[in-house]
Amino acid sequence: MKYYFFILFLVLAISSCSTSEDYAPKPRGYFRIEFPKKSYQLFTNQTPYSFEYPKYAKMYLDSANGNQPNWYNLTFPQFNARLHISYYPINSKQEFDKLVEDSRKLAFKHTVKATGIDEGLIKIPENKVYGIFYTIEGNTASSSQFLLTDSTKHFLRASLYFNEKPKEDSIQPIIKFIKTDIDRMIKTLKWSNN
Incomplete structure (x- = not known):
């Protein structure tokens, strides 16, 4: 009985070492992503700002609790992504400084990951x-954040x-694909009361 295990082990060892083909690991594969053609439309909707956004995205009023006037979500349904847009009128220097600092804190909240x-x-x-445009690298909940002001x-x-x-x-x-759309949005942004 001992000899059978020894012979079985010996046969397995010899057969595993004598391969005639070279082994090469296969590269990791990812799903193919079909990107839509870039085309844009103007968003105004009686807001204090306007900009161009992609036609393959959907813009809708933010309906979450605590939302304020002129807060919108720009969704990219085919990518399961959403750009949350918040607007605030500036009434004082202190309020402006607080908004800038809050934006910085929200961006740097992702430093953990x-x-x-x-x-x-x-x-x-x-x-x-x-x-300021914040590019956040790593496995974070948000990869891009920005603030715009006059x-x-x-x-x-x-x-x-x-x-x-x-x-x-x-x-x-x-x-990378959505960042191109965000860049277009930023470059075409105009304030309505200037």
């Missing part, structure tokens, strides 16, 4: 649009969220 947070300045003087009357803040467990490597192509 973020591998990096980059801040980019936004300056479009011809439209009186200034702000520094005197208007303040707009937005955050991109996916309705999925964050896995940066698998959603990176979608983030």
Whole structure:
């Protein structure tokens, strides 16, 4: 009986070592993502701001508890993503400073899971649009956040969220695709009372 186990072990050992083919691991595959063609439309809806947004996205009034006038959600149904847009009128320097600080805190709240947070300045003087774009890297709930203001009357803040467990490597192509739309939104933003 002992000899049978020894012979079985010996046969398995020899057969596992003598392969005629070279082994190469297969690369990891991902689902193919079909991106729609870029085309844009103007959003105004009697708000204190207007901008262009993609035709394949849907804009609707934020109906969550605590929402305020001129708060909207821009959804990307095919990517299960949503851009939350919050608008605040500025009434004082203290209020403006608090809004900027709150936006910074909300962006840096993701430092627990973020591998990096980059801040980019936004300056479009011809439209009186200034702000900060936060690119948040890593498996965080939000990958992009930004604030836009004219520094005197208007303040707009937005955050991109996916309705999925964050896995940066698998959603990176979608983030890049949507970031192009966000850039278009920022470049076409205009305040209505300027």
